[in-house]
Each structure stands twice: as structure tokens, then as C-alpha cells.
Amino acid sequence: MKINKLPLLFLKNIVMFPNMIITLFITKKKFIKTATYAMDKNINIILIAYKNYKENYDTYKIGCISKIIQFLKFPNGNLKLLIQGVKKIKIFKIKYKQSFLINFLKIKEFKYNRKEIKTLRNSILNKFEIYTKTSNKFYYKITKSLKKIQSINKILFIISYYLLFTIKERQKILETLNIFRKTKILLKKLNNELSILDYKKKIFNKIKRKMEKSQREYYLNEQVRIINEELGNSNDINDFYKLKKKIFSSKMSKEAFDKSISELEKLKLMPIMSSESSVTKNYIETLISLPWNKKTIINNDILKVQEILNSDHYGLKKIKERILEYLAVQKRINNLKGPILCFIGPPGVGKTSLGKSIAKATNRNFIRISLGGVHDEGEIRGHRKTYIGSMPGKIIQNLIKAKVNNPLFLLDEIDKLGIDFKSDPASALLEVLDSEQNNTFSDHYLEVDFDLSKVMFIATANTYNIHPALLDRMEIINLSSYTPEEKIKIALNHLLPKQIKNNGLKNEEIKIFKSAIKKIINFYIREAGVRSLEKQISKICRKVVKILTLNKKKKKITITNKNLKKFLGIPIFDKKLTNKKNQIGQINGLAWTEIGGELLTIEAVILPGNGEIITTGTLGKVMKESINTAYTVAQIILLKKGINKKIFKKNNLHINIPEGGIPKDGPSAGIAITVVIISVFTNIPININIAMTGEITLRGEILKIGGLKEKIFAAYQNKIKTVIIPKKNIKILEKISKKIKKKLKILPINYIEDVLKVSLETEINLLNK
Structure with a gap:
């Protein structure tokens, strides 16, 4: 084994093959020195490719001995070399003294049978000729010149230079000694390239056909445009093209896109001044203006939400906790599917402002939709575009206004939706508030589905008077009165x-x-x-x-x-108990209204008559029934105490609840009415510092009632000292502040007899009367 030494140059992005001629420009001083050394000594030079140019001297081991054919030095010291590859070599060791020197070994190619070589030569040349004709990249002269070359290795190296594009692929060809394997690599590459060219050709033909169609359409449209310009209708043609451009840029759903294009084609054929033309144009513009793919980046930082809720609202601790729980779950599952929140409470407690705070904290656009007095389903779902003056419903209209598909919608006053014999808007809201259905919400005007699943819905109401199916879809959060x-x-x-x-x-x-x-x-x-x-x-x-x-x-x-x-100015309200004493036939009841709790005065008198019950004060049906029940209970108690039963037949009972302009209803005044009836029949005064609430049964049991927290606040505000409540409502006391509990004595009672002991000035004693 003979080992030789020659100077070395490194190549970046080039692999040198035997018999190949290349031009090199050398600018680095150490490589200029090496090339000059080779010229001075009149010796060949080794060219080898970098594996990784960034890592110094990380090169391949197989290179090529090359001969410097031409040497040109520029005034700035840089060199231009014309170099021809001679022979493949293998490098052992690199040294650097005056120049790079390497120890190398020449590599001998294997010898093959002439027939085998001829078969390989013909197959690779034929395949390469097909490739040059198909790709149109190379001149036909290349294949002609290749046919004149007898050396299979030389042919393979030339084809590799034109066919292979990466250093790794070219280096593999250089390093491969086996002619069959080398030919196989190139044939495989040629087949792949031909497959790609075939696909490109098919794609090109399709594009060409489409271009021919579009050119034809363009030609015809230009004719129509020029005709319309002559008729003075050029603006309408421009509008048509603008609409078409907007449709393509709107990123709407495929269903909506197909519908828009279909309507646009109809619009093109319609008379410009026709009413149908303006209806169709408005419809297309509505579809375009919908936020199909526009959304805000949602803020899921629960700590920031908590901070904003605390800064915007005082108190409401449990309400805030529930909202944070809701948002935390939405963040964890990354989905809005779940119950719709519904804030129920009196006016002014912060229902709407809570919705605004949630929108602000989560970085959603806030949209308020007032449902008070809405009695037409079309206001929710829209009207079909065939009707004159038709438009989308409130949901779609406000989505267009929001300009994003993930705003926060506050459905305000959902309990005040109107219902008539023609339509039921509450039923139309069922699809909107159902997270399993609203991803394909259908507005009558649009005639295509729109995805509402990214919208966050929050509802507000003053009472529970909500459509049962709607109520079932929502999670109720009660906002009670402020102390x-x-x-x-x-x-x-x-x-x-x-x-x-x-x-x-x-x-x-x-x-x-x-x-x-x-x-x-x-x-x-x-x-x-x-x-x-x-x-x-x-x-x-x-x-x-x-x-x-x-x-x-x-x-x-x-x-x-x-x-x-x-x-x-002068105070509007007085304290109801100012300068008052215990009275016969007058008691303090407690009532719940939409604006909070109220102290309710109930008074009764007996007059000669025939046992009739007279009621005044704009009372509802339930309250009148409660009076009848209370009268029966009072009679049972008084008869047990020994009163003469004839007294009920000879006298009329008149029960009045003042402020007759205000409607009153409900069963919660039952125990108060019972006590006031017993008071007038026994002439025993009622403690003026006591207020009470509770429904009564015929057996004298006191039943659970609603709105108790607001009623207790009303008693506290009017300086009542004792409040009687149903024992079944005792859990509500956990929600009452300690300060109110200190100043207000709250008595949970189960039966009317216990109420009489506390509320009447003296004990009932009628046995001798």
C-alpha cells in the first residue's frame, strides 16, 4: 500500500468528480497559500467537501485528486482556478505547515465484464434521455455527448452532477465503488424525478384548463362590463366584482360560500333597479359581514378575573366564587359547553355590571341584548328574506355588531319575554342556549348554519318567572339585596x-x-x-x-x-313605626317585591253583618285564598279557647292591606293574617315591634316561603326588633350578616300557637266569655 502526500483544498457545497472541470474562486489566505504552493511545486491538489461548514475541518474522507489547468491572481490577492478532477482518493491524515498536506491512498475501481458494462451504460443513458426530454431542463446535446463516452464511471459522474442536488447524494455516488450499486442509485433517482414531473404535468394541465375557462369568463365579463359602461351601469358591475372579492376573503363556511356565490350569480342576471336585486345584495352583504373566522384572544387568567371582579363589585362573595369556578372549569376543559349562567335578583344589585366585568376580565367583546317585551320569535331567529323589510334576528345582528365570533352576550330581562298566540320567543331561545345544538344555529334570514358555540351567554332576570325549558338549560345564581x-x-x-x-x-x-x-x-x-x-x-x-x-x-x-x-329636598319615606303603639287588629307583615323586601301593614276590623269576608288592597287570587285559610285557622283556635261560634255568623270581617295602588299576591302573609283576625275577635293588641312571614296550613303549621333574606333586611331597615319566620327556612340565617343578627331577634317557629304567644300582648283567655 503506497501512501502519498499532496496539498488540500476544502469545498463548500461542491463535490468534485473525476474528469469534471470546475472554476474556483479562493479568498481565504490559508487556502490562497495552499493553491500557490501547488502551482509553485507544479503538483496536483486534493479537493474534498465539507460535511459541516460551521465545524472546522469536519470533512468527508473520500475526495478527488485534481489538476490546476489555469491559475489567475487578482490585484487584491484572491485567486481564480480552473480545475479538472483526476482520480478518487481516500484521506488518512491532515497536516498543516506551509500549506495543508494530507496523507492519501488512491482508490481503484472494480473491473466488470464488457457486456455488463454495456447493459448498464445503455439503461442509464436511455433513462436520462427520457428525463431530459420530459423536464426540458437540459439540452439534447448533453445526451448526445454522453453517448460518445465509453467509460461508465465518467457517464455516471456527469449524470450525478446534473441530477443530484445535495452534497450528501453526490458524495454517496463518489464513495460508491460498485458500478451496479451506483447505477441503481441514479436509476432510482431518475424514476422519482420522472414521477414528480408526471404529477407536475397533470397539475399544469388542470391549471391550464382552469385558466382557459377563467380567461373565457374574463373575456365575456369584460364584454358585459363595457356594454354596461355604455348604458351607464358601470358602478353596479364594479359592486359585483367587489362583492365577489369580499366573499372569497370572508373565510365563511363552505355552505355559506356556495350560497353566496349562487346568490351572486342570480344578482348578476337581475335588472339593476328591481327590488329583488337590492334584497339579494343585502343578503350577500349580511353573509359577508358575519365574523366567520374572527375572534378575540380569550384571557384565561383566573387571578386577573378575580382581581377585576373584586375591584368592580363590593361584596357578593359567593357569587364571585361561583363565577370563578365556572370560568376555571371552562379553562380546564377548553370548551364553553356547560350550563348558561343566569343572574336572578332585584334591580340595581349588579347583574348587568357583573356581565360587563366578566367580559372585561376574559377579554371578550360585551354585547347586551334586551329581551324585555320581545314577543315575536322572528326577533330571535330573524325573518325569511322573501318578506319585505326582513332582517336577521337579534343574535345575528349583534354578532355582526360585535365583529368577532366569541363575544359575551348578556340576555337581559329574560323573565320579561312576551308570549302571545302567534309565537313564543322563549322557545326560539332554546336552541341558542343549548350548548349541544347552538354550533349549528339556524337564522331564518341567513338560511345557512352559524356556529354560536364560541359565544359566552349570560342571562339576567328579576324573578323565576322564566320559561321552564329555558330555566332547565341555565344555572341560577341568586343576587340578593344589599344590606x-x-x-x-x-x-x-x-x-x-x-x-x-x-x-x-x-x-x-x-x-x-x-x-x-x-x-x-x-x-x-x-x-x-x-x-x-x-x-x-x-x-x-x-x-x-x-x-x-x-x-x-x-x-x-x-x-x-x-x-x-x-x-x-324633603325625605320621601318615613320610618313606619315612628310614634306607634301596640294596636288591636294591626300587624306588620313582610313582603317580597322585585325591588327588594317591604314592610307590609295588615289591618282588620269586625262589623255587624252576616259572616262575610271583605278584602281590599288590590289582592291577588293566592292572597285571597290565604285569607280564607287564615280565617278558618283563627276560627278553630278561637273555638278551642271557648268563643261563641255565633259571633262569626253575626259579624263581617274586613281585612285591608294599605297602598291599594300596588298589587299584592302570594301565600306568605298567612300567619300575619291569622294573628290579626284573632286580635280583632279577642280585642288583644299586637306587639308593634314584631314582623312576621310564613304560609299557614289548616292545621296551623307554618310552611317555607321565598325572598326571606330581603324581608329580613326590610324589617331591619324599619327598626323592627323581632322577626318571626318559618322554622323550615332556618338555613337562610347563614346568609344574614352578624351585625343584623345582633340587632334583630329572629324566631324560627313551626306552629301558629307559638306565634300567638310571642306576638299578642296578653294570652288568649275566652273560657268565661
Whole structure:
């Protein structure tokens, strides 16, 4: 084995083959030195390819001895070399002294039978000729010149140079000694390239056919455009092309796309001034304007949501916890499927503002849809476009307004949906609020499905008077009345700063004492929430602005409970128990209304008559039935105590509940009515400091009632000392603040006899009467 030494040059992105001629430009000093050394010594040079150019001297082991045919030195020192490959070699060791020198070994190719070589030569040349003709990349002269070459190795190296495009592939051909294996590699590559060319040809033919069709359409459309220009209709043609462009860029669903194109083709054939043309155009524009693929990036940071809810709303601890639980689950499963939240509570407690806060915290666009008074299904689902003046329903209209497909929709006043004999809008909402169905919501106007599953729906209501099927699809979250203490804190921390800003005041120009806020709550408003409280504070701020504007010497206005009358006028409400004593036939009941709890005065008298019951005060059917039940219970108790039964037949009973302009209904005044009836028949006064609520049965049992929290607040606000409630409602006491429990004695009672012992001034004793 003879080992030789020659200078070495490294090639980047090139593999040198024997008999191949290339031009090299050399700029690096160490390689210039090596090339100059080879020229001076009149010796050959080794060329070898980099494996990895970034790693120094990471080269392949097989290279090529090459001869420098031409040497040209530029004024800047760089070289231009014309080099021809001579022989394959294998490198053993690289040294660097004056130049790169390597130890190498020449590699001898195997010898084969002439017939075998001839067969290989013909097969590779034929295949390469087919490739050159199909690809149109190479001139036919290349195959002609290849046919003149007898050396199979030389043919393979030339084909490799034109056919293989990566260093790795070319190096593999250089290193392969076996002619059969080398030919097999190139044949496989040629077959792959021919397959690709075949696919390209098919694709090209399809494109060509489509282009011919589009060119034909373009030619015809241009004719129509020019004709319309001559007729003065050029703007309408431009609108047609604009609509078509918008359809393609809207990213709508395939169903909607097909429908839009179909309607556009119809529009093209319609008379421009026809009413049908404008209807079709409006329909297409509606489909285009829908946010098919536009959405906001949802914020799933629960800590940030919690922070925003706490900053926007005081109290409502359990409500906030439930909202955070809901959003945490949605984040975990990455899906909005689940119950729709429904906030139920009196006006002004923050239902709508909670929805706004959730939208703000989750980075959703907020859309409020008022459902109060909606009695037509078409307002939800839309009207078919065949009708004059038809349009999409509220859901689709507001989606267009939102411009994204994942906003937060607040369905406000869902309990006030109207129902008539023609349609039921509540039933139309069933599909909207069903997470299993709303991904294919169908609006009558659109005639195609739209995906509502990305929309977050929240509903609000004042009462439970909601369509049963709708109620079943929603998860109810109760927002009860605020306590006076909570109202004071909300007023000072939220409402006052907001109104100071809204009315253009500065913080140093106005001061409202806590005592003044307390007086507003007790004497100027009657509500469960804080909406009216905010209006009164706004009224004060406006008057302060007027005073400061007229009297520029004044720099600050202070409002206390003593001067509040100057800003808000005479108090609207009085404490109901002021200067009152225990009365016969008068009792304090407790009522629930949509604006919170109320103290309800119930009075009764007996008059000579024939046993008739007279009721006044705009009472509902349920309350009248409750009076009849209470009268029967009172008679049973009085008869047991020894009263003469003739007294009931000789006297009429008149029960009145004052404030007759306000409708009253429900069974919860049952025990209060029973006590007041017993009071008038026994002439025993009722304790004026007691209020009560509870439904009564014929056996004197007190049943569970609703709205108890609001009723207890009403009793506390009116300075009642004792409240009687059904024992079955005892769990509600957990929701009552400790401060109210300290000032208010709450008695849970099961039977009417126990109520009489507490509420009547003296014990019933009629045995001797």
C-alpha cells in the first residue's frame, strides 16, 4: 500500500468528480497559500467537501485528486482556478505547515465484464434521455455527448452532477465503488424525478384548463362590463366584482360560500333597479359581514378575573366564587359547553355590571341584548328574506355588531319575554342556549348554519318567572339585596368617585359624610340594589357643581345628614313605626317585591253583618285564598279557647292591606293574617315591634316561603326588633350578616300557637266569655 502526500483544498457545497472541470474562486489566505504552493511545486491538489461548514475541518474522507489547468491572481490577492478532477482518493491524515498536506491512498475501481458494462451504460443513458426530454431542463446535446463516452464511471459522474442536488447524494455516488450499486442509485433517482414531473404535468394541465375557462369568463365579463359602461351601469358591475372579492376573503363556511356565490350569480342576471336585486345584495352583504373566522384572544387568567371582579363589585362573595369556578372549569376543559349562567335578583344589585366585568376580565367583546317585551320569535331567529323589510334576528345582528365570533352576550330581562298566540320567543331561545345544538344555529334570514358555540351567554332576570325549558338549560345564581352597611361602602368606594368624575368635580371640591349616605338610604330610597342611591348621589354632585360655578369663592362643599335636605329636598319615606303603639287588629307583615323586601301593614276590623269576608288592597287570587285559610285557622283556635261560634255568623270581617295602588299576591302573609283576625275577635293588641312571614296550613303549621333574606333586611331597615319566620327556612340565617343578627331577634317557629304567644300582648283567655 503506497501512501502519498499532496496539498488540500476544502469545498463548500461542491463535490468534485473525476474528469469534471470546475472554476474556483479562493479568498481565504490559508487556502490562497495552499493553491500557490501547488502551482509553485507544479503538483496536483486534493479537493474534498465539507460535511459541516460551521465545524472546522469536519470533512468527508473520500475526495478527488485534481489538476490546476489555469491559475489567475487578482490585484487584491484572491485567486481564480480552473480545475479538472483526476482520480478518487481516500484521506488518512491532515497536516498543516506551509500549506495543508494530507496523507492519501488512491482508490481503484472494480473491473466488470464488457457486456455488463454495456447493459448498464445503455439503461442509464436511455433513462436520462427520457428525463431530459420530459423536464426540458437540459439540452439534447448533453445526451448526445454522453453517448460518445465509453467509460461508465465518467457517464455516471456527469449524470450525478446534473441530477443530484445535495452534497450528501453526490458524495454517496463518489464513495460508491460498485458500478451496479451506483447505477441503481441514479436509476432510482431518475424514476422519482420522472414521477414528480408526471404529477407536475397533470397539475399544469388542470391549471391550464382552469385558466382557459377563467380567461373565457374574463373575456365575456369584460364584454358585459363595457356594454354596461355604455348604458351607464358601470358602478353596479364594479359592486359585483367587489362583492365577489369580499366573499372569497370572508373565510365563511363552505355552505355559506356556495350560497353566496349562487346568490351572486342570480344578482348578476337581475335588472339593476328591481327590488329583488337590492334584497339579494343585502343578503350577500349580511353573509359577508358575519365574523366567520374572527375572534378575540380569550384571557384565561383566573387571578386577573378575580382581581377585576373584586375591584368592580363590593361584596357578593359567593357569587364571585361561583363565577370563578365556572370560568376555571371552562379553562380546564377548553370548551364553553356547560350550563348558561343566569343572574336572578332585584334591580340595581349588579347583574348587568357583573356581565360587563366578566367580559372585561376574559377579554371578550360585551354585547347586551334586551329581551324585555320581545314577543315575536322572528326577533330571535330573524325573518325569511322573501318578506319585505326582513332582517336577521337579534343574535345575528349583534354578532355582526360585535365583529368577532366569541363575544359575551348578556340576555337581559329574560323573565320579561312576551308570549302571545302567534309565537313564543322563549322557545326560539332554546336552541341558542343549548350548548349541544347552538354550533349549528339556524337564522331564518341567513338560511345557512352559524356556529354560536364560541359565544359566552349570560342571562339576567328579576324573578323565576322564566320559561321552564329555558330555566332547565341555565344555572341560577341568586343576587340578593344589599344590606344598608354594604350600600354605604358601595356608595363611598364606588358610586361617589364615579359620580365625581362624571360631573366634572375634583375630589377636594366635595365631601359626603357617612351619616349623609345613611340618611339617603333610610329616608330617600327604597330598593334592594344601589341604582336609586347612585341617582341621589349624582343629584348632589350636580347641585355642588352649580353652587361652585355660581359662587367662585367657595372651594369645597360638605354634605352631612343635617344639610342633606338642602340638596335632596324633603325625605320621601318615613320610618313606619315612628310614634306607634301596640294596636288591636294591626300587624306588620313582610313582603317580597322585585325591588327588594317591604314592610307590609295588615289591618282588620269586625262589623255587624252576616259572616262575610271583605278584602281590599288590590289582592291577588293566592292572597285571597290565604285569607280564607287564615280565617278558618283563627276560627278553630278561637273555638278551642271557648268563643261563641255565633259571633262569626253575626259579624263581617274586613281585612285591608294599605297602598291599594300596588298589587299584592302570594301565600306568605298567612300567619300575619291569622294573628290579626284573632286580635280583632279577642280585642288583644299586637306587639308593634314584631314582623312576621310564613304560609299557614289548616292545621296551623307554618310552611317555607321565598325572598326571606330581603324581608329580613326590610324589617331591619324599619327598626323592627323581632322577626318571626318559618322554622323550615332556618338555613337562610347563614346568609344574614352578624351585625343584623345582633340587632334583630329572629324566631324560627313551626306552629301558629307559638306565634300567638310571642306576638299578642296578653294570652288568649275566652273560657268565661
